[in-house]
Amino acid sequence: MADDDLPGVNAEAPGAKRHAHRPLVLRLALFTLGSFAFGFALVPLYSVLCQVWDTGNRWYGTQTAVASVIERPDPDRLVTVEFIANVPGAGDWEFRPHVTTMAVHPGKLYETTFYARNLTGLAVVAQAVPSIAPASIARYFRKTECFCFRPQPFAIGEGRDMAIRFIIDRDLPADFDRVTLAYSFFDLPQATTAAR
Amino acid sequence: MAHADSLAHDDHHDHKPHGIGRWLFATNHKDIGTMYLVFALAMFLLGGFMAMLIRLELFKPGLQFFDPGFYNSLVTSHALVMIFGGVMPAFVGLANWMVPLQIGAPDMALPRMNNYSFWILPFAFTLLLSSFFTAGGGPAGGWTLYPPLSLQAGTSFPLTIFAIHLMGASSIMGAINVIVTILNMRAPGMTLLRLPLFCWTWLITAYLLIAVMPVLAGAVTMLLTDHYFGTSFFNPAGGGDPVMFQHIFWFFGHPEVYILILPAFGIVSEIIPTFSRKPLFGYDAMVYATASIAFLSFIVWAHHMFTVGMPLAGQMFFMMSTMLIAVPTGVKVFNWTTTMWRGSLSFEPPMLFALAFLFLFSIGGFSGLMLAIAPADYQYQDTYFVVAHFHYVLVPGAVFAIMAGVYYWLPKWTGRMYSMALAKWHFWLSTISVNVLFFPQHFLGLAGMPRRIPDYSVQFTDWNMVSSIGGFAFGVSQLLFVAAIIHGVWYGKPATAKVWDAGVHGLEWTLPSPAPYHSFEEAPEIH
Numbered sequence: 001m002a003d004d005d006l007p008g009v010n011a012e013a014p015g016a017k018r019h020a021h022r023p024l025v026l027r028l029a030l031f032t033l034g035s036f037a038f039g040f041a042l043v044p045l046y047s048v049l050c051q052v053w054d055t056g057n058r059w060y061g062t063q064t065a066v067a068s069v070i071e072r073p074d075p076d077r078l079v080t081v082e083f084i085a086n087v088p089g090a091g092d093w094e095f096r097p098h099v100t101t102m103a104v105h106p107g108k109l110y111e112t113t114f115y116a117r118n119l120t121g122l123a124v125v126a127q128a129v130p131s132i133a134p135a136s137i138a139r140y141f142r143k144t145e146c147f148c149f150r151p152q153p154f155a156i157g158e159g160r161d162m163a164i165r166f167i168i169d170r171d172l173p174a175d176f177d178r179v180t181l182a183y184s185f186f187d188l189p190q191a192t193t194a195a196r
Numbered sequence: 197m198a199h200a201d202s203l204a205h206d207d208h209h210d211h212k213p214h215g216i217g218r219w220l221f222a223t224n225h226k227d228i229g230t231m232y233l234v235f236a237l238a239m240f241l242l243g244g245f246m247a248m249l250i251r252l253e254l255f256k257p258g259l260q261f262f263d264p265g266f267y268n269s270l271v272t273s274h275a276l277v278m279i280f281g282g283v284m285p286a287f288v289g290l291a292n293w294m295v296p297l298q299i300g301a302p303d304m305a306l307p308r309m310n311n312y313s314f315w316i317l318p319f320a321f322t323l324l325l326s327s328f329f330t331a332g333g334g335p336a337g338g339w340t341l342y343p344p345l346s347l348q349a350g351t352s353f354p355l356t357i358f359a360i361h362l363m364g365a366s367s368i369m370g371a372i373n374v375i376v377t378i379l380n381m382r383a384p385g386m387t388l389l390r391l392p393l394f395c396w397t398w399l400i401t402a403y404l405l406i407a408v409m410p411v412l413a414g415a416v417t418m419l420l421t422d423h424y425f426g427t428s429f430f431n432p433a434g435g436g437d438p439v440m441f442q443h444i445f446w447f448f449g450h451p452e453v454y455i456l457i458l459p460a461f462g463i464v465s466e467i468i469p470t471f472s473r474k475p476l477f478g479y480d481a482m483v484y485a486t487a488s489i490a491f492l493s494f495i496v497w498a499h500h501m502f503t504v505g506m507p508l509a510g511q512m513f514f515m516m517s518t519m520l521i522a523v524p525t526g527v528k529v530f531n532w533t534t535t536m537w538r539g540s541l542s543f544e545p546p547m548l549f550a551l552a553f554l555f556l557f558s559i560g561g562f563s564g565l566m567l568a569i570a571p572a573d574y575q576y577q578d579t580y581f582v583v584a585h586f587h588y589v590l591v592p593g594a595v596f597a598i599m600a601g602v603y604y605w606l607p608k609w610t611g612r613m614y615s616m617a618l619a620k621w622h623f624w625l626s627t628i629s630v631n632v633l634f635f636p637q638h639f640l641g642l643a644g645m646p647r648r649i650p651d652y653s654v655q656f657t658d659w660n661m662v663s664s665i666g667g668f669a670f671g672v673s674q675l676l677f678v679a680a681i682i683h684g685v686w687y688g689k690p691a692t693a694k695v696w697d698a699g700v701h702g703l704e705w706t707l708p709s710p711a712p713y714h715s716f717e718e719a720p721e722i723h
Contacts, residue, residue, distance in 0.1 A: 021305050021376050028372045032406045039414025039444060043429060046440045053507050088433040131432050134505065184433030 065149060066142045069167050073108035079168055080104075084182040085114060092119045093126070095185045098161065107170040114147065116185060117159030125191035127151045128162075128183040137176050140169040148183060151191050212713050220315075223307035224713065225292045226609070228314050232289025233602070235317060237678070239281030240595075244671050246274040251633075251667035254660050257652050267650035269334035269352075273324065276339050276356075279456065280363040281321050283590065286598045287459040288313075288370045291398050294605060295374060297704040297711060298392045300383030300720045305376035313369035320362035327352035338648060340445055341416065343430040343438050347423050354424075357416045364409040371405035374398055383703070385722030389480065392702055396483050397462030400490045404451045404458070407494075412448040415441060439504050446497035454493045456590060457557075458486060460597030461528060464550045467604050468532050470700050471547035472539030478531040485524035485531075492521045502573045511570040518568035522561065529558055544696065545619035549600035552592055552627045560588030563638065578648075581641025587634045592627070599626075599677065606684050607691035611710030614684025622680055625673035632666025 081104055083097035094117040104110050118124055128148040132138040147162035154160075168179070212218060222228050250270050253261050262270070292310065296303055304310050328334040332350020335341075346353065378391070378399045391399075418429040419441070428434025430441045461482075469476045476482065498506065498514040532554055541547070563585040567573050576582060599622075607613050636659035641647075645656045652660065691709040694700050703722075707715055 021380055024376050024380060025306065025372060028375060028406060032368055032372070032410050035407050036410035036414055039411035039447075040418075042411075042444050042447065043418075043440065046437070046443060053510065086433055088431065129433060129435075136505075182432075186433075 065144055065146065069109060069142060069144060071107060071109055071167070072170060073105045074170050075105060077106055078103045079106060079172065079176070080178045081110075081166075081168070082178065082180040083112065083114070084180060086182060086184040088184050088186070092121075093117065093185050094119060094159065095183075104168060106168045106172050109144065109165060109167045111145075111163060111165045113161040113163050114183060115159065115161050116152070116154070118154035118157060120187070121156060123153070123155050123192070125151045125153045125188045125194075126185055127188055127191075128185050131182045131184070133180045133182070134176070137172060137179060140172040141179060141181065142167050142169060151188055153191075222311055222314075223303070225296050225304045225307070225310065226711065226713065228304075228307075228310050229289045229292030229294075230609070231314050232285045232292055235314070236282050236286035236289055236598075237681075239277050239285065239321065241674065241678075243274050243277035243282055244674060246270050246277065247667065248671045250274065251664040253650050254652070255664040256661070257654050257657055259651055262650065264650050265333055265336055268336035268338075268648065269328065271648055272335045272337065272339050273328070276324060276335070276359075277321070278590075279339070279452075280360075280367075281317070283456050283594050283598065284363075284367055285317060287398070287401070287456075288367070288374075290394075290459065290463070290598070290601050290605075291370075291374050293609060294704060295377055295395055295398060296381070297608075297707065297715060298395055298702060299378060299381060299386055300703050300716045300722070301377060301381035302714065302717045304373050305381055306373045309369050310373050313366045313373065316362050316366040316369075320359045320366065323355050323362065324359035327355040330355070340442075340449070341419065342445075343419060343422065343441050346419060347430075354420065357420050360416050361413055364413045367405050368409050371402035371409075374402040375406075378402075383716070383719040383722055389483070390722060392462075393465035393476065393479070393482055393486075394459070394462035397458040397465070397486050400486050401455050401458045404455050404490055404493065408448040408451040408455075411444065412452075415444040415448065418444075439501075442501045442504060443498065446500045447494075449500060450497040451490070451493040453586075453589075454489060456594050458490070460553065460557075460594045461486065463597045463601040463604070464532060464553055466702070467546045467550040467600055468535050468554075470604075470696055471542050471544060471550075472536045473541075473697060473699060474535055474539045475701065476531065477534040477537075478527070481527055482531055485527040488524040489521060492517060492524070496521065499568055499570075499573070502570045503577045515568055515570045519565060522565055525561060529554065529561075544603075545616065545623055546600045546604035546696075548620070548623045548627075549596045549603060552623070553596045553600065556592030556596070556627075556630070557589055560585055560590075560593055563588065576641060578646055579641035580637045580645045580647055583647050584634050584637035584641055587637070591634065592630050596626075602681070604696075605704070606681070607688075607695045608704055608707070608709050608711055610685045610688070611691055611708075612684055612686075612688030613691045613695075614680050614688050618676060618680040618683060622673060622676035625676065626670060629666045629669035629673055633663055633670050634666070636660075636663045636666075 081102045083100055083102075085095045085097055087093045087095050094115070096115055098113040098115060102110060102112060114128070116126070118126075127150070130146070130148050132141050143164060143166045145163060145165040147164060152162065166181075212224075213221075218227060219231060222231065249262070250267070253259075253267055253270075292304060295301075324335070330351035332352060335346075335349060335352045335356040337346035337349055341356070349356070378395055382391070418427070421427040422429050422431055422436070428436040430436045430438045432438065465476055465482060496514055496518045498510060499518045502511055502514070543551075563581065567576055567582065567585055603614070603619055640656055640659050640663070643656065645652055645660075693708050694705050695709060703716075703720060704711070706720065
């Protein structure tokens, strides 16, 4: 475009016409590229700002076990826990929670299971990735045991129940009465190759 | 092919290239401007036809004509066609015609790129609209393309994404052209603070375009890679976040709404002084107000998403900064009104449309202020109140300003005066019906009717019927616009050079009507 015919820039010297626009066009093109890059820069910026402003991190402690818990159940309060199972992407799995909701007392330890069956026709290693909503209360959802903590090897067609033990902190703010725990089940191609 | 350099030197004849090549290989700013405007009119009628179908379905509760999927495609395509095919190309067309004439330049700075940026558009919209004939139908996730819904579309998904890429490329090229033309090609003596306001608003709009259209391109590219290449920008299962799409989208989307209105401000700022026979009140304030609005547009985006769950401090910030926009906008409305104060007013069609703009755009601005109040927005979010708001600022706002501009400059373009009677009929029918169409939608929204739904509860029936009747009347009225243009282009009486008034201000009125094919080959002196 810089070689475009430039009809009459109103410049004093006629010889200056032809490429007179080139520096400005280049600067504007750079500006445009910068804007495109900025769109992608918003991705890490978004994560940083979410941390700084503590809008909640839905992965907060969800993939590590708490060492010990002291049970101090709050008998007056009930919180509904919802369980959701996702199989994103190309994985061919049967994956579902044993129960879809539980009414729990904060401060009391509970156990439930998810069922997974390998329909891929291959021996596969897979792992579940948890996500808690609302994200701002993820820190009050503690797990002493979870199948998501480690990779899960499955034989062809194998199906099994996998356990999770959790406790909701008594300090859960009073205005929350519902929390959703979602697992997404992924194949781990590298672990699968290693296992063979 | 029409070589632009042949006209820069000795060739002062008013020769035009002939045949289809004149349009395919056009580099003349007037030809390209005409093509943009004709394209925009075609898209306006097509998008309007979609709107008629939407209002037809909503005339009664229950599903009458379309299945919900097709209805959603209509809503989505109506928005994309009107925004990217109607309003934006119309503004670019006006800029192509008027910027060189207003600054005393012989053409746009980059005529070849000008040709590309126009001819990309028919391909973009063929791509977008062809998706209606593919498996799964047209894009149906809303023009905002929120994931995960937009990712669940059928074949329309990649077609829509590529169409948006092309539209973005087209408007970026158009914007660069406008900036280079205005900054490099002004006639001697035309300092920046003597620039006509239409050029000023377009200059600022062009900077907004190159700042945010690439961000939209990035956002839809991320959607594309999430769908086909296994990335997880917006997929929580892979560590992404769908809310982030909304942030990136509205970082584009809010400046975009000013891209759709700032040139309208410029047009109105040209017309009101002409028909008040007074210079514009507070020219400098108008320029600074436009620049302030453009700056503020970058820091208010999250008011489109108050309900996603953000910290109180965030809601406060976005609420306050949004309300701040009312200040420079108020300056503008004040200045337009004051320009008319004790003016010698006359009410030809451009002025009628400009006045309707002033009043009805302000209504849209006020409902915008209501929506800016975060706690109230929890009630209004995704209701017809939002639909009423943005249609008030876009239809009797942006579209009326474009019509005002067309009625204002058409005699200069064609050398013929259109039928005043036809144009006034068009004005009154449009203005009455547009209010019948959109005002009841405020009531529907406040009563809780959700947007983007083909069916509704029976208590919403009456106002929906009123709105639909207004919609059909508005749709039919636009045929008068087409008739007025056709009549004005081919059959109108010859127009004078000054067209409106002996005292009319601006370089474009120093040229004969119609403006010669090659104008200002020697720059005028501005004193």
